[in-house]
C-alpha cells in the first residue's frame with residue numbers, strides 16, 4: 001500500500017536519525033521503557049511494529065535489500081528493516097497466542113466491558129440533554145419564573161445575535177487571518193446555524209459589520225447571507241420565505257475601511273440605529289408570514305463580546321425586549337493579564353486595547369441583561385465576580401429572595417448560566433480504530449492536500465506531531481511553546497512541532513501585533529536550529545482544519561494550547577473531537593474542559609520545562625496517550641451545539657414577556673408627529689434660560705417654510721419637568737402646542753400636546769404622558785427601594801468645616817416623577833464624580849442611570865433604559881420617523897448624557913460660541929477619552945459658530961432640511 005510505505009519509510013528514517021541503539025541491542029526488544037529508560041528510537045520501532053502489517057514490513061525490507069549500496073546509511077537501513085520485520089513477525093505470533101488464550105478464558109468479561117462502555121456513553125449523552133437546565137448549581141441571579149418550559153412547546157421564535165468584530169461569514173471562515181477573526185467568529189456562526197435549526201425557532205439573524213474595504217473578500221460586503229446548518233436539520237415544514245439563519249451585515253463606521261475591534265467603539269450607535277431599522281422591518285415581515293399580520297419581535301437580543309453588549313443594551317432598551325450576553329473574553333481579565341506581563345503600563349494598555357471602554361461596556365451589559373451565558377463556572381466565579389455589577393453571594397441571596405417572593409428592595413442581578421459552546425459534529429470523521437489506525441484507509445483514499453503542505457517542512461514527517469492552532473496573538477504564548485520544544489532535546493528527537501498561526505502573505509504587511517509574534521517565532525526557530533522539525537504553513541483553509549487535527553492524531557501526536565489565559569478554548573474541543581489528546585493551560589476554562597473530557601494534562605503556561613515535560617510524557621507513554629484519546633472521544637458529546645441550543649432556548653423561554661409598545665395604527669394616524677418628514681430635536685442644555693429660549697425661537701424660524709409648513713416638527717428634549725419647560729415657554733410668550741413632543745426628565749418621560757376641543761384654535765392644550773414609552777423604560781427600575789437607598793446615601797455626601805458637617809444633596813420631590821428621582825445639589829464642588837456614584841449603584845445591584853444636570857446643581861436618577869438619546873430611537877419605533885431625518889441640536893457641552901446624543905444615524909448640529917457655559921466636572925462620567933465614545937469627525941455632525949436664525953439655517957441646509 002502506497003500510503004503505508006510512506007509511513008513506514010518515514011519511521012525508519014526517524015529511527016536512523018534518533019540512533020542505532022533501538023534495534024542494535026543484544027536481543028530484540030518490544031519494550032519502550034526498557035529498564036526505565038525511554039528512547040525515541042525505540043518509540044518509532046514500536047510504532048512500526050505495532051502499526052503495520054508484517055507483510056508490508058517484509059516488502060520494505062525487500063526494497064531496502066534491492067537498493068543495497070556501499071553507503072553506510074543504506075546498509076543500516078537494510079539491517080534495521082530486516083530486524084524490524086522479524087520483530088513484527090514475532091509480535092504477530094505472540095498476539096495470536098494471546099488472543100486464543102483470552103478467547104478461551106474470558107469471552108463473557110470482554111463482551112460485558114464493551115457493552116458497559118457503550119451504555120455509559122449513552123447515559124452521559126442522555127443526561128446532558130437539557131435535564132440540567134433547571135439545575136440551580138449552574139445558575140446565579142434572579143429568574144422571572146422558576147419553570148423552564150420545554151423547547152418543544154416553543155413556536156416560531158425570532159432571535160437576534162450580535163457580534164461586531166472580525167470577518168464573519170458562513171462558509172470558509174478565515175479564522176486566524178487577523179487577531180479579531182478567531183474562536184468567537186466560529187462560535188457565533190455555528191451557534192446561529194444550530195439555533196436556526198432548533199425546534200421552535202423560525203429565524204435567527206446574526207448581525208455584524210458590513211465590510212467593503214479593498215483587500216477583503218466581497219462576501220463580507222453582502223448585506224445578507226443565508227446560513228446552511230451543518231449540525232442538524234430542522235423540518236422544513238411550516239417554514240416561510242424568511243425563515244432560517246442569516247448573517248445580516250449592517251454598515252457603520254467608515255465605509256471603505258476594515259476596523260479592528262478596538263476602533264469600533266465610536267461607531268456603535270450608528271450600528272444600533274441601522275440594526276434597529278432592520279429588526280423593526282424584519283419583525284413586520286415575519287409577522288406577515290406567521291404572525292397574522294402582527295409583528296413577531298425577537299424573543300431575545302443577544303450580544304457577543306463587550307461592543308455588541310452595548311449594542312444589545314441599546315437595542316433591547318429601544319425595543320423593550322429581553323437581552324442576553326456572552327462575554328467571550330472579559331476586559332478585566334485581559335487587563336490583569338497584561339499588567340502581570342509587565343510589558344505595558346495601565347495607560348499604555350488602555351491606549352492599545354481601549355480596555356476601560358470595554359470594561360464599562362461589560363458593566364452596562366450586566367445592568368441590562370436578563371441572562372449572561374458563561375462557558376465555565378470559573379468565568380462566573382472568578383471573572384464576572386470582579387465586576388461592580390455582579391457578585392456571586394449577592395446573586396445567590398437575591399435569587400433565593402425572588403424564589404420566596406421576598407422583597408429585593410429594587411435590586412436586580414442578571415441570571416448567570418453556564419452553557420459551554422459546542423463543536424460541529426458534522427466534521428467528525430470516525431476513521432480511526434481505538435489504536436489510532438485508520439480504518440477505510442484503502443488505496444483509493446488520498447491524503448488531504450494540507451498534509452503534504454505540512455509534511456514538507458519535516459525531515460521525519462511521521463514523527464508524533466505536536467500541534468498548536470492559534471491566532472498569532474501574544475496572549476496565545478506561542479513563543480514559550482517554541483522555546484519549550486527547542487530547548488528539550490529528547491522532545492525534539494521524539495516529535496515534530498506544527499504551528500498553525502492563521503494565514504499570511506507577507507509578515508511585513510500584517511498588523512503589528514501578529515507580525516511581531518510571527519517574527520519572534522521565526523527567530524526562535526532559527527536560533528534553536530529547528531529546521532526540519534517545525535512546520536509553520538503560510539496558508540490553510542477553514543475546511544482543512546479538521547484534517548490538520550487528524551494528521552496530528554495519525555502520528556499519535558498531541559494538541560497544545562498554552563495561552564496565558566483561555567476564556568474557553570474552542571481548539572481544545574476540536575482536538576478532542578478528532579481523537580487528539582491535549583496539553584492545555586491551567587489558566588481559565590481548560591481546567592473545566594479537562595474535568596469533562598479528561599483527555600490530557602494541564603500545565604502552567606509560564607513554565608517552559610513543565611510544558612516540555614508534559615508533552616514528552618503524553619507522547620511517550622502510549623497507554624496514557626490512548627486513554628486520553630479515548631476519553632476525549634467518549635466525552636466530547638457533552639460539547640454539542642444542539643444541546644447548547646436546547647439549554648439556551650429553555651432559558652430564553654423563562655424570560656419575562658416584553659415587547660415594544662408601539663400603539664395602534666389609528667393612534668399613529670392621528671398624531672401630528674408621525675406625519676413629519678423631518679424632526680428637529682432641541683437638546684441644548686449648556687446655556688442659560690434666555691439663550692435657550694433664543695435658540696428655540698431661532699430654530700423654529702430657520703426651519704419654518706411656507707411651502708411645506710407641516711413637514712418639519714419640533715421636539716424639546718431636556719432634564720426639566722414638563723411643567724418647568726411649559727412655564728418657561730409660556731413666560732416668554734411661546735405656545736407649548738407648537739411642539740410635537742417634549743422629552744422631559746432626562747428622557748424618562750415623553751409628552752405630547754392634547755387638545756380638549758374639536759380644533760386646536762378653540763381648545764385648551766394639555767400635555768399627556770406617553771404610557772407606552774413608560775413601559776419601555778420601566779425595566780429594572782428600583783422604585784421605592786432605590787429612592788430610600790439614595791436618600792440615605794445623600795446624607796453621607798457632606799461638606800466638612802472643622803467639626804461641622806453640612807449635607808450637600810437633598811431629595812427634590814417637586815422635580816421627581818415616577819421614573820425620575822431628582823436631588824438638589826447645594827454645592828457641586830462637593831459632589832462625588834459621577835462614575836463613583838454609578839459604581840456604587842452597581843455594587844448595590846441597583847440598576848439605574850445617574851446623571852448630573854443643570855450644571856451639576858441637580859442629580860437625576862432614571863431607569864437604565866431611559867435617556868434622551870434612547871428617547872429619539874423610541875420616536876422611530878413608535879412613530880416611524882426615520883432616524884437620518886432627525887436633527888438633534890446641542891450646545892458645546894451639556895448634562896452628563898450629552899455625549900450619547902452625538903452618535904448615531906441622526907444628524908447633530910453643535911452650536912458653538914460663548915453663549916455656552918463652560919463644561920464642568922459632570923463629564924467625569926467616563927474613564928476613557930471622548931473619541932472612544934463618538935466619532936467627532938463623522939459627516940453626521942455639523943458644527944456652527946453662533947446660534948442666530950441664519951447660523952441655524954446654514955447648518956440645516958447642509959443636511960438637507962428645508963429652510964425659508
Ligand SMILES: O=c1ccn([C@@H]2O[C@H](COP(=O)(O)OP(=O)(O)O[C@H]3O[C@H](CO)[C@@H](O)[C@H](O)[C@H]3O)[C@@H](O)[C@H]2O)c(=O)[nH]1
Pocket residue numbers: 175176177181182183184186187328329469470471500501502503542545566567568569570571572574
Ligand atoms: O490559524 C488558525 C487559528 C485558529 N483557527 C480556529 O479559530 C478558532 C480559535 O478558537 P479559540 O481557540 O477558542 O481561540 P480564540 O480565537 O482566542 O477565541 C476566543 O473566543 C472563543 C469563543 O468564545 C473562546 O473559546 C476563546 O477562549 C477566546 O480566546 C478555532 O476554531 C480554530 O480552529 C483556525 O482555523 N486557524
Ligand SMILES: O=P(O)(O)OC[C@H]1O[C@](O)(CO)[C@@H](O)[C@@H]1O
Pocket residue numbers: 166179180181182183184185305327328329330334
Ligand atoms: O484578545 P481580546 O481583545 O481579549 O479579544 C478576544 C476576542 O478576540 C477574538 O479572539 C477573535 O475573534 C474573539 O474570539 C474574542 O472574543
